[in-house]
Amino acid sequence: MIPRNAHAGLPVRLIICFIILSIFELHSFSHAQTKAKADSAILHRILSEVKKNENSAEQILPDASLPEIIQLVKDLGKEKDLIDLFNQIGEDFRKSGNYGKSIRYHQKALALSVDIQNPSLEAISLNNIGTVYRRLDDYKQAMTYHVKALRISDSLDDKHSTAIALNSIGNIHYLNGNLEEAKRSFEYSIKLEREIGSKLGIAINLNNIGNVYKSKGDYVSALKYYGESLEYNSLIKSDKGIGICLSDLGKIFLELKEPNNALDHFQESLKLFQTVNEVHYIGECHLNIAQAYLEMRMYDSAIIHLERVLIINNKLRSRSQIYEAHKALGLVFKSLGNFRLALSHSETAFIYRDSIINENSQRSIANMQTVYETEKNRKEIELLKSLDDFNKLIIQRQRLIFSLAIAIVFLIGLFAYLGYINKRKSAKILARKNAEIEEARNELQKHAIDLVIARDKAQDANRAKTEFLANMSHEIRTPLNSILGFSEILKNRPLDDKGVKYVSAITSSGKILLTIINDILDLARVEAGKLEILISQMNFKRVLEDLYTIFSSKANEKSLKLSIITDPDFPKIIFMDEIRFRQIMFNLIGNAVNYTKEGFVEIRSSFHIIDNERMQMIISISDTGPGIDESEKEKVFEKFYRGSDPNVKGSQGTGLGLSITKRLVQILGGTIILDSQKGIGSTFSLHFGNIRYSNEFSDELESNNSEFQSSMIFYRGKKLLAVDDIKLNRDLISGMLEGSGIEIIEASNGIEACEKALIHQPDLILMDVRMPVLNGIEANIRIKNHPPTADIPVIAVSASGMGSEIDEIHHQSFSDFLLKPVQINDLYSLIDKYFKKFPDGSPPVV
Numbered sequence: 001m002i003p004r005n006a007h008a009g010l011p012v013r014l015i016i017c018f019i020i021l022s023i024f025e026l027h028s029f030s031h032a033q034t035k036a037k038a039d040s041a042i043l044h045r046i047l048s049e050v051k052k053n054e055n056s057a058e059q060i061l062p063d064a065s066l067p068e069i070i071q072l073v074k075d076l077g078k079e080k081d082l083i084d085l086f087n088q089i090g091e092d093f094r095k096s097g098n099y100g101k102s103i104r105y106h107q108k109a110l111a112l113s114v115d116i117q118n119p120s121l122e123a124i125s126l127n128n129i130g131t132v133y134r135r136l137d138d139y140k141q142a143m144t145y146h147v148k149a150l151r152i153s154d155s156l157d158d159k160h161s162t163a164i165a166l167n168s169i170g171n172i173h174y175l176n177g178n179l180e181e182a183k184r185s186f187e188y189s190i191k192l193e194r195e196i197g198s199k200l201g202i203a204i205n206l207n208n209i210g211n212v213y214k215s216k217g218d219y220v221s222a223l224k225y226y227g228e229s230l231e232y233n234s235l236i237k238s239d240k241g242i243g244i245c246l247s248d249l250g251k252i253f254l255e256l257k258e259p260n261n262a263l264d265h266f267q268e269s270l271k272l273f274q275t276v277n278e279v280h281y282i283g284e285c286h287l288n289i290a291q292a293y294l295e296m297r298m299y300d301s302a303i304i305h306l307e308r309v310l311i312i313n314n315k316l317r318s319r320s321q322i323y324e325a326h327k328a329l330g331l332v333f334k335s336l337g338n339f340r341l342a343l344s345h346s347e348t349a350f351i352y353r354d355s356i357i358n359e360n361s362q363r364s365i366a367n368m369q370t371v372y373e374t375e376k377n378r379k380e381i382e383l384l385k386s387l388d389d390f391n392k393l394i395i396q397r398q399r400l401i402f403s404l405a406i407a408i409v410f411l412i413g414l415f416a417y418l419g420y421i422n423k424r425k426s427a428k429i430l431a432r433k434n435a436e437i438e439e440a441r442n443e444l445q446k447h448a449i450d451l452v453i454a455r456d457k458a459q460d461a462n463r464a465k466t467e468f469l470a471n472m473s474h475e476i477r478t479p480l481n482s483i484l485g486f487s488e489i490l491k492n493r494p495l496d497d498k499g500v501k502y503v504s505a506i507t508s509s510g511k512i513l514l515t516i517i518n519d520i521l522d523l524a525r526v527e528a529g530k531l532e533i534l535i536s537q538m539n540f541k542r543v544l545e546d547l548y549t550i551f552s553s554k555a556n557e558k559s560l561k562l563s564i565i566t567d568p569d570f571p572k573i574i575f576m577d578e579i580r581f582r583q584i585m586f587n588l589i590g591n592a593v594n595y596t597k598e599g600f601v602e603i604r605s606s607f608h609i610i611d612n613e614r615m616q617m618i619i620s621i622s623d624t625g626p627g628i629d630e631s632e633k634e635k636v637f638e639k640f641y642r643g644s645d646p647n648v649k650g651s652q653g654t655g656l657g658l659s660i661t662k663r664l665v666q667i668l669g670g671t672i673i674l675d676s677q678k679g680i681g682s683t684f685s686l687h688f689g690n691i692r693y694s695n696e697f698s699d700e701l702e703s704n705n706s707e708f709q710s711s712m713i714f715y716r717g718k719k720l721l722a723v724d725d726i727k728l729n730r731d732l733i734s735g736m737l738e739g740s741g742i743e744i745i746e747a748s749n750g751i752e753a754c755e756k757a758l759i760h761q762p763d764l765i766l767m768d769v770r771m772p773v774l775n776g777i778e779a780n781i782r783i784k785n786h787p788p789t790a791d792i793p794v795i796a797v798s799a800s801g802m803g804s805e806i807d808e809i810h811h812q813s814f815s816d817f818l819l820k821p822v823q824i825n826d827l828y829s830l831i832d833k834y835f836k837k838f839p840d841g842s843p844p845v846v
Contacts, residue, residue, distance in 0.1 A: 079116045083109045087128055094132055097279035097312070102132050123152040123161040130168055135280055137319055139172050146172070163192040163201055170208060174215070183212045203232035203241050210248060219252050226252075243272035243281060250288060259295035266292060283312035283321055290328055299332050306332070323352035351502070396447060404440055484510045484821040485732040509550060514821060533667060537694070538578040541566060544603065547585055551593050551601075560593065561600040570607055571615065571693035580664050585619075587657045588684050592623040599624025599681070607693075615693050622683040628676040636674065637662045714741045715835050719762040721745045723753040723779070724797070725771040729820075733766060736824050742831075750774025754782050757789045764834050766818070769798040784813055793834050797822070 086109035093102035110125035130145030146168040153161035170185030186208045193201030210225030226249050233241030250265030270285040286305040293302035309325040330346035333339070411433050487507040495503065544564050555562035585603075592601040601623045608616040628636060637658050665672045665686060676682035720742050722733040730746045737744060745760050747753040750767075751774045757765060765783070769776040776796060783789045793815035816830055 079112060080118070080121065083112050083118075083121050083125070086112070087125060090128055090132075094135065095276070095278050095280075099132050099136055103129060106132065119152045119156055120158060120161065123149040123156070123158065123165070126152070127161065127164050127168060134168065134172060134175075139175060143169065143172050159192045159196050160198065160201075163189045163196075163198070163205075166192070167201070167205055167208065174208070174211060179212050179215055183209060186212070199232050199236050200238060200241070203229045203236070203238065206232065207241070207244055207248065214248070214252060214255075219255065222252060223249070239272045240276050240278055240281070243269040243276075243278070243285075246272070247281070247285060247288060250292070254288070254291060254295065257295070259292045263289065263292040263296075279312060283309050286312070287321055287324055287328075290325075294328060294332065297335075299336055302332055303329065319352050323349050326352065347499075400440070400444060400447070404437075404444075407436075407440075484514070484823070485736065488824040489732075489735045489738075505549060505553075510821075533577045533580065535575050535577055537573050538576045538581065539572065540570065540574050540605075541572070543578065543582060543585070544605070547582070547589055547603075550586075551589055555593055555601060558593070558596070559598065560596055562593070562602075563600065564603045564605075566605045567607060570605060571695050573694040573696070574617070575692035575694075577668060580668060584661050584664050584668075584686070585621075587661045588621045591657065592621055592625065592682075596623045596625035596681075610690070613692055615691055617686075617688045617691050619686040620683050622681065624681040627678040627680050627682055628674065629678050633674050633676065637672075715831075716741055718764075718835050719743045719745060719760055720831070721747060721753065721756055721760065721762040721765045723747045723750070723766065723771070723776065724768040725749055726768075729768070732822065733827070736822070736827055737831075742835075750776060750779030750782075753779050754786070754789075757783055757792060758786070761788070762792060764831065765792055765794045766797055767794050767814075769796055780814060795830055 086105045090102045090105035090109065093099070093105065106125055106128040110122060110129065113119075113121040113125050126145045126149035130142045130149065133139075133142035133145065146165050150162060150165035150169065152158075153165055166185045166189035170182045170189065173179075173182035173185060186205045190202055190205035190209070193205060206225050206229035210222045210229065213219075213225065214222040226245050230242065230245040230249075233245060246265045246269040250262040250269065253259075253262035253265065266285055266288045270282065270289065273281040273285055286308045290302045290305040290309065293299070293305065306325045306329050309321055313321045313325070326345045326349035330342050330349060333342035333345065414429070484507065487503055487510060490499075490503045491507070544566065548562065548564055552562055589601065589603065601621070604620045604622070606618050610616060662672050668688070669690065670686055670688040673685045673687065674682065675685070718741065720733075720737070722730045722744055723746075724730050724733075725748050727748075730748075734744045734746075745756055745762060747756050749771050753765070753767065754774075756762075767776040767780055771779075774782075780794050780796070783792065783794060795816045795818055796814040797818045797820060799820035816833070818826060818830060
């Protein structure tokens, strides 16, 4: 690559004059051959000047002049040269960290490749765009471009482009934690690179396979692949490749607690990346060096490099590196005793981590929905097959009984006839027929056994589905228990306005995520017509304000105007299932924000009074998104339908959202209507014709919405035993009850719970149901069967939420039941039920 500062002093006015004079020369030549030679010479000068310094590209190749330059290129048949130039400029901007301009020039290369119908160059441009989006952590966009490139390369049998696309796809799988998929992609890519003899491609893939083994903790295999990659990079003298290998080797030495060795490798790789001006890798090297200094407790040196990481990545917008830098600075300043700076950096790291977790959560939920639907369909097919076999056996049994009846009638007549002819012969015939009847009876018994087996298989299939739903509920609710629980604790702590806003956003988002998870689990009940609806008082405007808080941030990121327009006289209270209503609105508003690139998203509410208690209500969600074709309006409400236009961003979901939304609206007694025009936008209207309303807040609603002030409740000399195999859950209970005067005793399994219940004689036990060694149900039985502990109330705590497990808990003599995520109001309500507060409400004396 030519140095970036070469010819940097060339005056812009001189370049513009040169272009104008060159164009003037074009029109002054009379002879066609002379004109072609002049055109070629001018084009050669322009392209050469841009190649010397990509920063001059926008002066030499302004957008206004591009059509003329592109036409000149086409006349001379030099389109490939201009496409190569655009891609080279894009790569240079990518290396320097200017990702916006990088995408811009790769898009120009792509457009020209499509225009001249050159699929090979089109695949190269698509791979380049995908690589930039991967640097921006937009893995979904990156995957879209790489998959398009892979399809084109496959159709052309272009092994080089195919290998590049596979390598890029493998990197996205690796970043998403799909290590086996990543390894398969890298291995297929390196196979193609070996066939075409590309040493650079072989080196890159060897390094990537080493990364997979490093993530698995197999450092021996990782070092082997890194060493082979380093040999290939040294052979082709690739400074960038050598730098990557040295950096990865340094990370392994850091894992092996050899910070000095790691630091040497990181510093050497930094020099190489600075030589080739790879800004992304320079930032990563500074972060690695800082980590090494942290291991060595050289905090001043670590701070210098972490600050450089922030300077570089604030320009690159790499959230993962910014998060790691702020997290490390928080630890450094905490170690140095500067708690103000430690808290500031930790809070900033938390914000970046939250944005990364949100994206990972969305991907995880999409993956879980796909797995759930696949398993559900498979079990339904098995169940239907079992029922079909069951019905066939019943028909076969009926036929057998009918045939047997006919045979008996025939035998009676035959016996009478034979008795009349010959009593001796009839005795022999009777014996033979009796044997046949016995054989038929045995066959009938066999069929009866087959029927029982078929029935048991059908029941097993149903139990397997129920167990799958229970396990998924438990695995998701368990981390949500900590997210929502600690958020509730933070609400009661002194926070500044920004902290209050962040905690409220976490709580609202966590509750919405919990609602979505509950509705995924309820999908089977929806289809069976057994979904439980709980109509209660709902503060309509507050619900809309919560939804606005959740989606306003994403709308602002996309420069969308998100607005809520509600009739000022709209009743304060409506009677509705709030959980289901929130899910309906969450799905519709979320789709509008996700699909709309520019313009607005508007939520409008209106009503018409029927009488003193009833009203009609209409809610519309409008957007300026891509719109929906007339032929697809009915299909969008079908299960698994994701749209026919692959270019519409957001069409890669599970296809369940609108289907569930329509069913929930119908269950709540309403209808949903879609009005949309392709390219203009869409409006989803909800019509409810008979809704109860009120303009007064009831005591019930106020109490349900009030924040629980745990600091106002004190208990003297009370003991509570918290039993859970996860330490974080026990810490959560302790945090919620902090300052209540209750002594908290902890146990990590059922056996330990039985022992501590006997020793400490607590006044109340919170018992997790699913635990190793001895589960909560068995531990409760032991406690109840042991006289010294038999009278202690035991509250079951579960994250399942499935009816079967709750029924079992009720049958096992538990005093009460608490569902995870544990809400602080629910916890104190149960405690208040079994403890007595101080008569005067004063705190205990210490």
